[in-house]
Amino acid sequence: MRIFLYLISIITANVITAALAPLQFGMFIVPMGTLLIGATFIFRDLVQNKYGRGRTYMFIGLALVLSAIVSYILGDTLTIVFASALSFAVAETTDTEIYTRLNLPMSWRVFYSGLVGGLLDSVIFVVIGLSPLGANFLPWEAVPAAILGQVIVKTIIQGIGAMLLNPISNIFNSKAMSN
Numbered sequence: 001m002r003i004f005l006y007l008i009s010i011i012t013a014n015v016i017t018a019a020l021a022p023l024q025f026g027m028f029i030v031p032m033g034t035l036l037i038g039a040t041f042i043f044r045d046l047v048q049n050k051y052g053r054g055r056t057y058m059f060i061g062l063a064l065v066l067s068a069i070v071s072y073i074l075g076d077t078l079t080i081v082f083a084s085a086l087s088f089a090v091a092e093t094t095d096t097e098i099y100t101r102l103n104l105p106m107s108w109r110v111f112y113s114g115l116v117g118g119l120l121d122s123v124i125f126v127v128i129g130l131s132p133l134g135a136n137f138l139p140w141e142a143v144p145a146a147i148l149g150q151v152i153v154k155t156i157i158q159g160i161g162a163m164l165l166n167p168i169s170n171i172f173n174s175k176a177m178s179n
Helices: 002-019 034-073 078-101 106-130 140-178
Strands: 023-025 028-030
Touching: 002 034, 028 140, 034 078, 034 106, 034 140, 078 106, 106 140
Parallel strands: none
Antiparallel strands: 023 028
């Protein structure tokens, strides 16, 4: 189920981003799929908890391929597909390595690793995919607001996920201790 949630959240984020116009909150521009991207980091952490770091990289690779295929089918330009794939690979790898190395409770590992992963994902995708350097959807003046808007939303999603995982993790840990 964890793998399914991880993969389907990535594919759904691509579909939503392609199908719906971005949200604009004042100066902030947030693609609709951003709401799910924050969750993908949490699902990836859950996959890693169950299957380990090595197998998680296999699932990241599968998710990367599925994401690129779906983006291309949805009509994204090769620039957007490339930017999405690159930002995904860097962010997921970074999230995985930070999550692995932190010696903290699960909820804090999820939050901190997702925070860094979300920041990298946002910067790389916006600069390479959306700015004049890429598909030229955003002028340079709008790039900082687009990055910041995505980071804020992803951080909120990560925070909510971490708060929800803390009591769930405590329940599983207490059951494991009693067995």
